[in-house]
Amino acid sequence: MKKFTTIFIPVFLWAILGIAQNNTDQFNIHLQTGDLLFCSSTSGELSKAIDQATQTANQTHFDHVGIVEVEKDTVWVMHAAPKKGVCREFIRQFLATEKGQIIPTVYRLKINYQKAIPEAIQKAMKFIGQSYNYTYKLHQKGLYCSEFIYEIFNADSIFTLNPMTFKNHETGETLPGWINHYQKLGIPVPEGEPGCNPNGLASSQKLQFIGEVKQNAMNK
Numbered sequence: 001m002k003k004f005t006t007i008f009i010p011v012f013l014w015a016i017l018g019i020a021q022n023n024t025d026q027f028n029i030h031l032q033t034g035d036l037l038f039c040s041s042t043s044g045e046l047s048k049a050i051d052q053a054t055q056t057a058n059q060t061h062f063d064h065v066g067i068v069e070v071e072k073d074t075v076w077v078m079h080a081a082p083k084k085g086v087c088r089e090f091i092r093q094f095l096a097t098e099k100g101q102i103i104p105t106v107y108r109l110k111i112n113y114q115k116a117i118p119e120a121i122q123k124a125m126k127f128i129g130q131s132y133n134y135t136y137k138l139h140q141k142g143l144y145c146s147e148f149i150y151e152i153f154n155a156d157s158i159f160t161l162n163p164m165t166f167k168n169h170e171t172g173e174t175l176p177g178w179i180n181h182y183q184k185l186g187i188p189v190p191e192g193e194p195g196c197n198p199n200g201l202a203s204s205q206k207l208q209f210i211g212e213v214k215q216n217a218m219n220k
Contacts, residue, residue: 022090023073028214029106031075034117035068036149037094037104037213038202062105062198064145066094067152069121078124080148086130095213105202106210109158113206116156123152134181136164137190146196158206164195 024031040061066079069088077094080086095101109117131142138147138161150159166178166189174189182189201207 022075022092024070024075025073026216027075027091028216029211031068031070031091031106031213032108033068033070033121034109034114035210036107036201036207037066037068037077038062038107038198039064039066039102039104062202065149065198065201066145067120067124067149069124078121078128078148080127080130080132080143080145082132082134085132086124086127086143086148088125088128101215104213106213107202107207108210110206110208113156113158116153116158119155120152120158123155124148127152135185135187135190136195137193138195146198146201149201150196159196159201159204161194161196162200163192164190164197166191 040063064079064081066077068091069076069078075091076088077091078086078088079094095104127143127148133140133142133144133147136144136147143151150161153159167174174191178189
């Protein structure tokens with residue numbers, strides 16, 4: 001019995017502390033259920049290709065997006081990611097990378113559209129466990145990040161689809177990262193097919209910019 005107690009207490013405390021580090025008061029922005037977290041592009045070849053091909057007039061540089069769910073002050077993020085597929089994880093897990101913490105940008109649905117959030121969260125939960133859609137073609141097995149967000153809000157027509165492009169805007173040539181990606185998949189580049197991307201979602205007039213999520217200094 002003593003051995004069980006010795007092991008159980010540290011594990012229990014670790015679990016409590018882990019959840020506490022994901023509470024809403026740990027960050028500079030009071031996150032709300034339905035907030036969208038957009039992440040800036042990284043140094044990976046495919047990440048750069050996504051950003052380069054999907055730039056908008058707003059000059060955002062996003063290659064990933066997830067949706068916040070706040071449960072009893074604990075912040076969860078649901079998103080579709082390579083290797084993980086569609087998952088629900090603590091915000092700390094969402095922000096963690098091999099090189100440290102990323103700083104996502106928060107966008108929030110404008111008040112007139114927030115009624116769509118409860119149904120979107122319910123739908124998101126049903127998608128958890130699906131694989132990642134590496135083809136970036138709609139109606140294929142799995143979901144990619146912006147497709148996931150588009151689908152959960154689809155019933156309320158919050159976001160729209162647009163013809164996808166995988167080309168360099170200046171040269172008109174297909175970006176090497178995309179050429180390599182689709183050669184590995186053994187399928188043609190789906191140029192012009194309907195789709196969505198993080199930069200496009202962030203430019204929606206139905207969203208309002210909130211700010212960057214940073215950990216409060218006292219909680220570092």
